[in-house]
Amino acid sequence: MRYEVKGSARIVVLLALLGGLTAGCSAGDITMDSSAEGSLSDSAAVESRPADQQIIQTANVSLEVDDVGKSVSNVAESVDESNGFVQSRSINLYDNDATASMTIRIPASDLEGFLVSLADEGRVLTSTIDAQDVTMEVIDLEARIRTLEASINRLRDLQQQAESVADLVAVESELATRQSELESLTARRDYLATQVDLATVYLWLDQRDTGSALTPDFIGGVQRGWDALLTLGAGLITGVGFLLPTALVGLSIAVVVIIIIRLIRRRSTREEQS
Numbered sequence: 001m002r003y004e005v006k007g008s009a010r011i012v013v014l015l016a017l018l019g020g021l022t023a024g025c026s027a028g029d030i031t032m033d034s035s036a037e038g039s040l041s042d043s044a045a046v047e048s049r050p051a052d053q054q055i056i057q058t059a060n061v062s063l064e065v066d067d068v069g070k071s072v073s074n075v076a077e078s079v080d081e082s083n084g085f086v087q088s089r090s091i092n093l094y095d096n097d098a099t100a101s102m103t104i105r106i107p108a109s110d111l112e113g114f115l116v117s118l119a120d121e122g123r124v125l126t127s128t129i130d131a132q133d134v135t136m137e138v139i140d141l142e143a144r145i146r147t148l149e150a151s152i153n154r155l156r157d158l159q160q161q162a163e164s165v166a167d168l169v170a171v172e173s174e175l176a177t178r179q180s181e182l183e184s185l186t187a188r189r190d191y192l193a194t195q196v197d198l199a200t201v202y203l204w205l206d207q208r209d210t211g212s213a214l215t216p217d218f219i220g221g222v223q224r225g226w227d228a229l230l231t232l233g234a235g236l237i238t239g240v241g242f243l244l245p246t247a248l249v250g251l252s253i254a255v256v257v258i259i260i261i262r263l264i265r266r267r268s269t270r271e272e273q274s
Contacts, residue, residue, distance in 0.1 A: 052135075056131070059202070060204075063121055084105050100204075102201075105198040108198065115127065125206070152178050159175065
């Protein structure tokens with residue numbers, strides 16, 4: 001039986017949109033696909049089906065190594081061989097020390113082997129692994145994505161069948177909202193998938209303190225002795241330069257005093273002779 005739809009068409013569309021378009025309906029030339037119920041059944045089936053565990057693994061490792069620069073290069077090569085990549089690295093050099101930090105993404109299946117290989121670079125100081133189970137979140141995202149995809153397909157059918165501008169605007173507005181939500185959920189699902197597939201390793205490298213050298217170093221001793229001599233000479237020259245003006249003034253005064261004393265003695269001598 002066919003019904004005429006006039007002003008009620010907009011209400012039918014809006015009610016269908018607000019209700020998630022989960023049931024079939026017909027109003028004049030605007031009809032809905034009867035597969036709505038089947039789509040919901042598919043979503044429910046996704047929720048009920050067992051899924052592989054989705055685990056995000058994060059490791060924190062600190063090593064004591066002999067040469068930070070060499071160890072960073074060796075670790076990077078090992079990461080490449082494991083089909084991973086170095087997300088970031090930082091090397092800090094000090095006077096007698098060096099440290100480095102690396103953020104590494106490694107296939108989750110190779111994580112254990114990679115952590116074992118790190119022991120070849122030096123002494124393991126700390127090593128921890130954190131596992132986050134996101135299985136239920138992934139299942140929920142998949143179900144919501146399937147429901148949204150079915151809803152968007154039904155909205156597109158309504159968009160083609162709309163007979164009034166008002167109905168078309170309402171459908172397009174709801175379609176844009178659903179599409180935006182779908183993109184957000186899809187991005188979140190893809191992000192989790194990447195996090196699950198690639199484990200994250202935060203690696204800290206600290207160079208061993210080898211202390212002072214115990215072997216004789218003749219050339220080094222000569223160099224240090226020469227440097228000390230130059231320092232002493234520079235100090236002496238500076239001291240002489242500092243005292244020179246005072247010495248000149250004192251010498252001038254001494255010369256004047258000596259001249260005066262001699263003149264007095266000569267006068268005294270003459271007086272005695274006369």
